[in-house]
Amino acid sequence: MRDVAVIGVGMQKWGELWEKSLRDIFTESAMLAIDDAGVDHIDSMYVGCMTSGLFVGQEHLGSLLADYLGVAPIPALRVESACASGGAAFRQAYFDVASGANDIVLASGVEKMTDVDGAGATYALSTAADAEYEVYHGITFPGLYALLAVAHMHAYGTTREQLAEVSVKNHKNGAKNPLAQYPFEVTVDQVLNSVMIADPLTILDCSPITDGAAGAILCPLDMAKDLSHKAPVKILSSAHATDSIALHSRQDLTWLSAVAKAGEVAYKGAGLTPADIDFVEVHDCFTIAEIAVIEALGFFEKGKGGTGAPSGETAMGGRIPVNPSGGLKSKGHPVGATGIAQIVETVKQLRGDAGERQVEGAKVGMTQNMGGTGGSCVAHILGKV
Amino acid sequence: MAGIIGYGAYMPRNRIKVEEIAKVWGADAPSYKRGLMLQEKSVPSPDQDVITMSVEATKHALTRAEIDPSKIGAVYVGSESHPYAVKPSGTVLAEAIGATPEVHCADFEFACKAGSEAMFVCMGLVDSEKIEYGLAVGADTSQGAPSDALEYSAAAGAASFVIGRDPGVAKVIETYSFMTDTPDFWRRSYMHYPRHAGRFTGEPAYFKHIMGCAKGIMAKVKMEPKDFAYVVFHQPNGKFPQRVGKMLGFTKEQIDPGWLSPTLGNTYSGSSPMGLTATLDVAKPGDMVLMVSYGSGAGSDGFVFEVTDRIDEVRNVAPGTRELLDKKTYIEYGTYAKYRRKIRMGE
Amino acid sequence: MSTSAKYWRGIPQRYRLEAEKCTDCGAQFFPPRVVCSGCGGREFEEIKLDDRGKLLTYTVIRVGPSEFCEQTPYAMGIVELEGGVRMTGQIADVDFDDLEVGLPIKIEFRKIREEGEAGILCYGYKFVPDK
Structure with a gap:
């Protein structure tokens, strides 16, 4: 296997992009990544997308988007693993390059979520859960994470305020991210007193509905200097793990074992430990998700994840800055694009290009992207060369 | 039997x-x-x-x-x-x-x-x-x-x-039906709510058929109101079953155990059958129970039951009707x- | 869109809580599986789940999917039945203030959803407080 580097990243401002279609937002971000790398062609491409069929009535994305990007007839494939689709697409691109099959590969992610109404979006997202034994009964994603939250609060004494602090911290980071959908700060009071969605989670505990896309250009590390003027960022490891998609099937309702497994494999692949990671972009689709993930990744003891945000340990300048980009909460969560956006942020941080939200001296960054309630998880560790 | x-x-x-x-x-x-x-x-x-x-x-x-x-x-x-x-x-x-x-x-x-x-x-x-x-x-x-x-x-x-x-838990001693064509209450196809004929639903409908059925079945088994421990009638409201019972010569004590309508309402097809379940909840072995239903249109089914020893064994293994109420x-x-x-x- | 076949296929589970037990390692599965995820066994015996259990976690859905809109707000939870099998479902007839981890529940047969005004009615299990 060849060592692989990321030489270009691209992402436009996320939000409710009423005037743009899925193919528009994909193409814009892909062009930004290609231009950032400075390459004149790509050999193959992967598109992470959860459910364009339900959101915009369009499947067969690989070919459609290759055509609109003007790169047909190269091989182009859509990759799906619910909200981890972006991370999974990046991993496929990594293998494509590492295996020697292709040299310059686009890993991208896209989701156009606002072409359906709220009920339509709720339904589309719910398909990431067990359709016959969870969704049939009326559960929603906020509902599933609320079940996880109540179990966590009951088992470990995690508090409602600790959940709110995750949102406050991520919005504080996101306020410095010009590409974020909601680049403003919120207070604990605002989180606690916003509209209840699924007790105990309020709307400010939930990541938003977002239109957005992101892209990254991968190539063999030893070709990076010839292909691009940008400082290459090396992919130190890539990991993927699965778990039951039905939350109720897990022995410990508070423990994300796919996240733990992906983390373990990623650390081992990179020869690193959690202590070696300078910052991490995690999948905070709900505030409780960040708490459970930072435990599963080994940054906090099991049951202690709730202390991360209030203690400042996960803040910028803290022991392990979590979600410098603002996370899914502030930056937005166009589901299939999220995993790639995490890569975009990590590459910017490792290049030292993150502006006001730069993690000082960052050399190693990690991304963690999960599907459903943790039924799938993709993790990557990237390092400055 | x-x-x-x-x-x-x-x-x-x-x-x-x-x-x-x-x-x-x-x-x-x-x-x-x-x-x-x-x-x-x-x-x-x-x-x-x-x-x-x-x-x-x-x-x-x-x-x-x-x-x-x-x-x-x-x-x-x-x-x-x-x-x-x-x-x-x-x-x-x-x-x-x-x-x-x-x-x-x-x-x-x-x-x-x-x-x-x-x-x-x-x-x-x-x-x-x-x-x-x-x-x-x-x-x-x-x-x-x-x-x-x-x-x-x-x-x-x-x-x-x-x-x-x-x-x-109860033997069926006799059954009897009493029926005529009496349009006192109906619902046409595709209509959401039923219609009724006001006071016509009383004497020529509810009372006539229940009285006819009760008298018919009692004559068949050669029994009188005093021979029954309990009686259950259809309960479109609280008043009708008490009134028809009185007209037939039953006492309030015979009617009350199965008289659910004051706090349950009229459960239509469930009405007299639920009155019977509530009555069985309190009946003793050997008790005779008369049940007379009423359905608009119109007719009544009558049943004479004799409660058996097994009632005491099974009464409390499932929730009682008044417990649910x-x-x-x-x-x-x-x-x-x-x-x-x-x-x-x-x- | 008719989903009669999909609904019909699940009737033994939704109506009667039919599950299965691996004859090798004893692991219970609801719904039944082809391969035991515990030991890889492929032989199972059919079992019927107990209709009582306790609540492991819960929430109240305030914003529901469109076919559940007329039911909002409604409580949902994960229940562990006696015997150990866990399942997700709605908790009916409960005052939200009474929801707590460990709440004893029993299963009741309820209508879960309707496929629009003209479609099939879909039934199944819900949880109610067991008291």
């Missing part, structure tokens, strides 16, 4: 008070309460219908019957609010209790006596030895048009009976209107 092997009731937890309904229509609650002898009625939640209530009542009946459900040869659900216009309620019930596939199934409709019809037919099939056990259910989520007098009484509930041969949550008219789909949604 056919008998009741097991019995069970079920009703939703929601109740609405007469005052709450009267308030909306500017009606005089005290006069309704006095005139109809009604305090409150049960209201189904959006997730409860004839099928779900039938299943729950039947679970209680099967707990008392202690039989293998696959031996049930007939499943009959009587109701005027079957959830489907075409597709049986009984198939869902039979499947839910594990009685399929060797079972005969039909849904019955005869206004408020569809439940007793189901009992009647099961008893005949058992007596003729066509089946070993039959399941008879009377259940309704009754509809009354907003502001109509029926709105104060139309309620929800179910009673289920496993009918078989001895030893049961006491578990309640009051709702306001707005919630009631939402639950009963009286609010047009933006489809």
Whole structure:
């Protein structure tokens, strides 16, 4: 296997992009990544997308988007693993390059979520859960994470305020991210007193509905200097793990074992430990998700994840800055694009290009992207060369 | 001889008070309460219908019957609010209790006596030895048009009976039916609410048929009101069953154990069958019980039961009818209107 | 869109709580599986789940999917039945203030959803407080 580097990243401002279609937002971000790398062609491409069929009535994305990007007839494939689709697409691109099959590969992610109404979006997202034994009964994603939250609060004494602090911290980071959908700060009071969605989670505990896309250009590390003027960022490891998609099937309702497994494999692949990671972009689709993930990744003891945000340990300048980009909460969560956006942020941080939200001296960054309630998880560790 | 092997009731937890309904229509609650002898009625939640209530009542009946459900040869659900216009309620019930596939199934409709019809037919099939056990259910989520007098009484509930041969909890001593064509209450196809003929529903309808049926069956078994420990009549409101009982010569003590309507309302096809389950809850071995249903259109089914020793063994293994009646949550008219789909949604 | 076949296929589970037990390692599965995820066994015996259990976690859905809109707000939870099998479902007839981890529940047969005004009615299990 060849060592692989990321030489270009691209992402436009996320939000409710009423005037743009899925193919528009994909193409814009892909062009930004290609231009950032400075390459004149790509050999193959992967598109992470959860459910364009339900959101915009369009499947067969690989070919459609290759055509609109003007790169047909190269091989182009859509990759799906619910909200981890972006991370999974990046991993496929990594293998494509590492295996020697292709040299310059686009890993991208896209989701156009606002072409359906709220009920339509709720339904589309719910398909990431067990359709016959969870969704049939009326559960929603906020509902599933609320079940996880109540179990966590009951088992470990995690508090409602600790959940709110995750949102406050991520919005504080996101306020410095010009590409974020909601680049403003919120207070604990605002989180606690916003509209209840699924007790105990309020709307400010939930990541938003977002239109957005992101892209990254991968190539063999030893070709990076010839292909691009940008400082290459090396992919130190890539990991993927699965778990039951039905939350109720897990022995410990508070423990994300796919996240733990992906983390373990990623650390081992990179020869690193959690202590070696300078910052991490995690999948905070709900505030409780960040708490459970930072435990599963080994940054906090099991049951202690709730202390991360209030203690400042996960803040910028803290022991392990979590979600410098603002996370899914502030930056937005166009589901299939999220995993790639995490890569975009990590590459910017490792290049030292993150502006006001730069993690000082960052050399190693990690991304963690999960599907459903943790039924799938993709993790990557990237390092400055 | 056919008998009741097991019995069970079920009703939703929601109740609405007469005052709450009267308030909306500017009606005089005290006069309704006095005139109809009604305090409150049960209201189904959006997730409860004839099928779900039938299943729950039947679970209680099967707990008392202690039989293998696959031996049930007939499943009959009587109701005027079957959830489907075409597709049986009984198939869902039979499947839910594990009685399929060797079972005969039909849904019955005869206004408020569809439940007793189901009992009647099961008893005949058992007596003729066509089946070993039959399941008879009377259940309704009754509809009354907003502001109509029926709105104060139309309620929800179910009673289920496993009918078989001895030893049961009550032997069927006699059955009898009394029927004429009397258009006192009806609902045309595709109409949401039933219509009724006002005071015509009284003397020529309810009273005539119940009196005729009760007198007929008592003559058949050569018994008088004083020979019965208890009597159960159809209960369209609180007043009618007391009045018809008095007219026939029964005492309040004989009527009251099965007199549920003041705090339950009229559960239509479930009405007299639930009165019977409540009566069996308190009956002693050897007690004679008379039940007379009434269904508009119009007719009555009469049954004479003799309670057996087994009643004492099974009475408390499943919830009693009044125990269920006491578990309640009051709702306001707005919630009631939402639950009963009286609010047009933006489809 | 009719989903009769999909609904019908699940009737033994939704109506009667039919599950299975691996004859090799004893692991219970609801719904039934082809391969035991515990030991890889492929032989199972059919079992019927107990209809009582306790609540492991819960929430109240305030914003529901469109076919559940008329039911909102409604409580949902994960229940562990006696015997150990866990399942997700709605908790009916409960005052939200009474929801707590460990709440004893029993299963009741309820209508879960409707496929629009003209479609099939879908039934199944819900949880109610067992008291």
